[in-house]
Amino acid sequence: xxxxxxxxxxxxxxxxxxxxxxxxxxxxxxxxxxxxxxxxxxxxxxxxxxxxxxxxxxxxxxxxxxxxxxxxxxxxxxxxxxxxxxxxxxxxxxxxxxxxxxxxxxxxxxxxxxxxxxxxxxxxxxxxxxxxxxxxxxxxxxxxxxx
Amino acid sequence: xxxxxxxxxxxxxxxxxxxxxxxxxxxxxxxxxxxxxxxxxxxxxxxxxxxxxxxxxxxxxxxxxxxxxxxxxxxxxxxxxxxxxxxxxxxxxxxxxxxxxxxxxxxxxxxxxxxxxxxxxxxxxxxxxxxxxxxxxxxxxxxxxxxxxxxxxxxxxxxxxxxx
Numbered sequence: 001x002x003x004x005x006x007x008x009x010x011x012x013x014x015x016x017x018x019x020x021x022x023x024x025x026x027x028x029x030x031x032x033x034x035x036x037x038x039x040x041x042x043x044x045x046x047x048x049x050x051x052x053x054x055x056x057x058x059x060x061x062x063x064x065x066x067x068x069x070x071x072x073x074x075x076x077x078x079x080x081x082x083x084x085x086x087x088x089x090x091x092x093x094x095x096x097x098x099x100x101x102x103x104x105x106x107x108x109x110x111x112x113x114x115x116x117x118x119x120x121x122x123x124x125x126x127x128x129x130x131x132x133x134x135x136x137x138x139x140x141x142x143x144x145x146x147x
Numbered sequence: 148x149x150x151x152x153x154x155x156x157x158x159x160x161x162x163x164x165x166x167x168x169x170x171x172x173x174x175x176x177x178x179x180x181x182x183x184x185x186x187x188x189x190x191x192x193x194x195x196x197x198x199x200x201x202x203x204x205x206x207x208x209x210x211x212x213x214x215x216x217x218x219x220x221x222x223x224x225x226x227x228x229x230x231x232x233x234x235x236x237x238x239x240x241x242x243x244x245x246x247x248x249x250x251x252x253x254x255x256x257x258x259x260x261x262x263x264x265x266x267x268x269x270x271x272x273x274x275x276x277x278x279x280x281x282x283x284x285x286x287x288x289x290x291x292x293x294x295x296x297x298x299x300x301x302x303x304x305x306x307x308x309x310x311x
Contacts (some may be wrong), residue, residue: 024272030168030274038168045161077223081252082161085271 002134003144010134019127024087035053046086050121053079061114065107072110073102079117091119150176151284156220156232157250162270166219166250169277183220183227183235190215191306192239215245216284219268220246230262237263244291246283 014020031038053075060072080095094116101109153175155166163179170177180186191213218236222229229249236242248269249256265283268276272286 026271026273027165028170030165035168042161042164045164049159049161078159081159081270084252085159085161085165 001141004138007131007134007138007145010131018089018093019124021087021089023084025087040132043086043132046082046088047125047128049082050079050091054118054121057114059118061110067105067110068101068108069102069105069110076102076113078115085086085108088124091117091124094120150174151216151281152176152178152214153180153280154186154215154218156181156183156218156224158182158221158224158228159281160297162221162250162272166272169272169274170219172274173277173280175273175280178215183229183232186218186220186232187227187235189213189241190218190236192235192242205294217246217248219248219250219280221270222249222255223253230259233259233262233264244287246287248280248283 013019015024025099027039027042027096056078057075060075062067076095076098080092080099083091083095094113098110098113098117101113153170155163155170155177157163157166157179158181162182163181167177167179178189180189218232220229220232227235229251233247233249236245236247243263247263248266248268249259249264250268250270250272252270254269256264258265266276266279
């Protein structure tokens with residue numbers, strides 16, 4: 001059973017480690033009684049969107065020596081935008097690096113970036129899932145998550 | 148007019164959700180679409196009918212009157228970009244007075260104000276940005292009311308030459 005203190009500490013650590021940035025705070029400010037699940041809904045949407053984009057990126061990068069850099073850049077641009085919109089800072093940062101490699105038409109760089117993005121995405125997804133689980137438990141027990 | 152009606156345009160599903168929430172928090176009535184083409188359709192403007200428009204009509208080509216008080220659009224979209232949309236709106240007699248705001252993750256605002264954009268917001272858009280919208284809407288409201296008064300005056304006093 002999680003305590004509010006643990007939730008606060010966990011959230012704080014996510015900010016400290018750069019997984020989240022201030023935009024996540026902005027999201028929380030948009031949540032209220034009329035939209036009690038706003039944050040979970042947006043983040044869930046992000047997961048769905050990101051997974052689609054990652055699948056497409058895999059396909060494109062899989063072309064190896066025939067990579068359509070413009071297409072890859074467009075896909076990464078979308079992921080950069082959506083990660084920025086929810087405050088997923090580390091994912092956003094890797095997207096920026098990825099875009100630079102696209103511009104340089106650097107195949108090796110693109111390969112590496114794809115691996116990095118997959119890793120960062122998996123990490124942040126796990127963090128979010130833990131965060132939401134903690135909030136849910138506290139809420140179910142009659143408490144409320146601090147804002 | 149009970150509430151201001153804002154039309155938001157963005158191809159990103161996440162950004163649509165965000166902008167809608169931000170605008171609703173400011174008590175705007177919101178319509179969200181995912182492309183410039185859909186935005187123009189919603190505004191009642193269809194490509195080949197642009198030339199046949201009468202001035203001061205809103206959505207002249209459709210049966211329903213759609214009143215939009217502000218358009219906020221993403222800049223980087225596939226197909227019709229936010230820039231294309233801005234230009235089409237400003238070239239239209241019935242739509243050119245609607246204030247347009249551009250949003251983008253890149254700092255692309257050079258030249259947008261010349262094209263008629265009221266504001267540029269860097270993404271991710273925040274509450275403080277949305278709070279800047281009301282003055283633009285109130286300015287247009289006053290202008291519309293002035294136009295309305297001038298039109299009524301024109302109708303009732305045909306012999307008197309127009310002031311403006």
